[in-house]
Amino acid sequence: MKRLVLVLLVLAACVPEYVPPQENVAVPNQTSISSPPRISREFSSLDPTRTVKASDGSLFSLSENNTLLKVERPDRTWILKYERGRLAEIEGEQNVEFLYNQSRLSEIDFGARKMTFRYDSRGRLVEVRGGQEPLYFEYDSLDQIRGVRRGVAGKTSIDYDKEGRFKYITRGVRTVNVILDDKGRIRNFDGDDVKWILGYWRDDKLISLTGKAFGGGLAVSYGPGYPPTEAKVVHAKDSITFTAAYQDTLYTVVDDYLYCNYVRQLKEIPFEGESFAFFATYFGGDIAGYVAQQVRCLVYEN
Structure with a gap:
C-alpha cells in the first residue's frame, strides 16, 4: 500500500503546470517605415565616345547617342549617370539623385533637401x-497645363490655340x-514688359x-561649312x-x-512661363522634364 501511494505521488509531480491557451499573435514587421533601406541602383554602362570642346x-x-556623361570645367567637374535611359545621378560640387516610381520622376534628392x-x-x-517654393499645376480636359501656382507668389495661366500650341501666357x-x-x-514673346525675338538656322536650331x-x-554662328563642326556664341557678357567632330553632338551641347544660360531668364525661380513654353516647343519636353532640366542646368551654368 505504501508503495502504491509513493507511485501516485511521483506521477502527480510529473504532471506539468496548467497553462491557459493563448491566441495566435501576429509578429509585427520590424522594417523601419521612416527610413527604408536604400535600394542599390544599376547604372547604364555608357562609354564617352564623343566630345565637345569649348574655348573657355x-x-x-x-556617348554614341549623344547622352551627356561628363562635363569638365576649368574649376569643377560633373559626372552624369543613367539608369534605364533616364538621368539618375549628377556628381560634382553638388550631388543630386533622381528617383522614379512607375517610370515617373518622383523625387530629386539634393542631400540636405x-x-x-x-x-x-x-x-x-x-x-x-521641396524647391524654393511649391508648385501646383492645373489642367484642362485635354490634359494641357492651364495654370501654375508658385506657393503664394501668384498664378501663371496658359492659353492655347486650336492646335494645342502656346498662344498666351498670363501672370x-x-x-x-x-x-x-x-x-x-x-x-516672339510679345508683352508690355517682355519682348523677345528668336531666330533659327538650318535644322531649326536657335541662333x-x-x-x-x-x-x-545674342547670336550663334555655326560653321565653317555644313554640316557644322563649330558654333560661336557671341553676347555682351559671353x-x-x-567645336565637335559630329554635328548632332555639337547641337546637343549648344x-x-x-x-x-539665356532662355532660362530667372534661374532662382522654379517655374517661368516663357522658358517653359520654349522648353516644351523646342525640346518637346513635359512639365516634369522642365522641372528636372532646371536642376540639370547646374552642369551648364556659367
Missing part, C-alpha cells in the same frame, strides 16, 4: 514640393503673346535672341566657341547651353 577650357563628353513630385490618378503632375495683369512661325517655332532682356542681343 571646358570639355563635354557624350528633397523635391517631391505628386501625380493624380491620370498620371499628371499636380504638385512639386497677374501681364499677358504675353506667343507668336509662332509657319513651322510651329516660337518667333539668335534679341530684346531688352538680352542687352545687345563669347565662347564650341542647345542646352543656350537654354540654361
Whole structure:
C-alpha cells in the first residue's frame, strides 16, 4: 500500500503546470517605415565616345547617342549617370539623385533637401514640393497645363490655340503673346514688359535672341561649312566657341547651353512661363522634364 501511494505521488509531480491557451499573435514587421533601406541602383554602362570642346577650357563628353556623361570645367567637374535611359545621378560640387516610381520622376534628392513630385490618378503632375517654393499645376480636359501656382507668389495661366500650341501666357495683369512661325517655332514673346525675338538656322536650331532682356542681343554662328563642326556664341557678357567632330553632338551641347544660360531668364525661380513654353516647343519636353532640366542646368551654368 505504501508503495502504491509513493507511485501516485511521483506521477502527480510529473504532471506539468496548467497553462491557459493563448491566441495566435501576429509578429509585427520590424522594417523601419521612416527610413527604408536604400535600394542599390544599376547604372547604364555608357562609354564617352564623343566630345565637345569649348574655348573657355571646358570639355563635354557624350556617348554614341549623344547622352551627356561628363562635363569638365576649368574649376569643377560633373559626372552624369543613367539608369534605364533616364538621368539618375549628377556628381560634382553638388550631388543630386533622381528617383522614379512607375517610370515617373518622383523625387530629386539634393542631400540636405528633397523635391517631391505628386501625380493624380491620370498620371499628371499636380504638385512639386521641396524647391524654393511649391508648385501646383492645373489642367484642362485635354490634359494641357492651364495654370501654375508658385506657393503664394501668384498664378501663371496658359492659353492655347486650336492646335494645342502656346498662344498666351498670363501672370497677374501681364499677358504675353506667343507668336509662332509657319513651322510651329516660337518667333516672339510679345508683352508690355517682355519682348523677345528668336531666330533659327538650318535644322531649326536657335541662333539668335534679341530684346531688352538680352542687352545687345545674342547670336550663334555655326560653321565653317555644313554640316557644322563649330558654333560661336557671341553676347555682351559671353563669347565662347564650341567645336565637335559630329554635328548632332555639337547641337546637343549648344542647345542646352543656350537654354540654361539665356532662355532660362530667372534661374532662382522654379517655374517661368516663357522658358517653359520654349522648353516644351523646342525640346518637346513635359512639365516634369522642365522641372528636372532646371536642376540639370547646374552642369551648364556659367
